[in-house]
Amino acid sequence: MAKKGEADVKGQKEVKDTKDAKESKKVEEAKSGFNPSTFVQGLKEELDKVVWPSRQQLISESIAVILMVTLSATIIYLVDNFFGWAAKQVF
Template sequence: MNFIQETKEELNKVVWPSRPQLISESAAVIFMVSLSAALIYLVDGLFKWLAERIFLGG
């Protein structure tokens, strides 16, 4: 019981983000993840192209 009471007290201290802040920061995270994925995809394509030229002699 003591644990549950202390947990409630700690959760009351949490500063929750506002809805606009939550949406803005979520959009920023989604954008950065998409950008990172696109960069990894492009670098992977470059390495694939280089490997084909080196190992297949094309």
Template sequence: MESKGKTTDAQVADQGFNVGTFLQGTKEELGKVVWPSRQQLISESAAVILMVSLSATVIYLVDRLFGWISGQVF
């Protein structure tokens, strides 16, 4: 027995791709998103930039160390 107003995955597969349905579903999903506050966005972006910078610095220093060691050996 099929319920009225609800579509199943099989029904969607039979219908193919529908741009209108896709955009409606996208709008509904975006309405469910909990967007961060401005302060939260700034602080988390700063944390990401800091961690990427620290990781890049550590990788650079380890690379330079191994380069110096290989220069001494060979």
């Protein structure tokens, strides 16, 4: 059984090794420069991870956004008119 201090050192070493591996990978990528085929491959991989909404979900969420924007604009308009009216009464 390892002592508490030994386990901490081992865990820190693993974290350091992981950081070193990531840094060396970044350095390799920086040295190689821009590669369009690698970029397109990475782009396709990332787009495969995207969860695209269904048509019904897209429509309902779009309607919700339009309604909220309309409601917000109406409230701002009414508050602005109220303060304009109040300013005319005072001044």
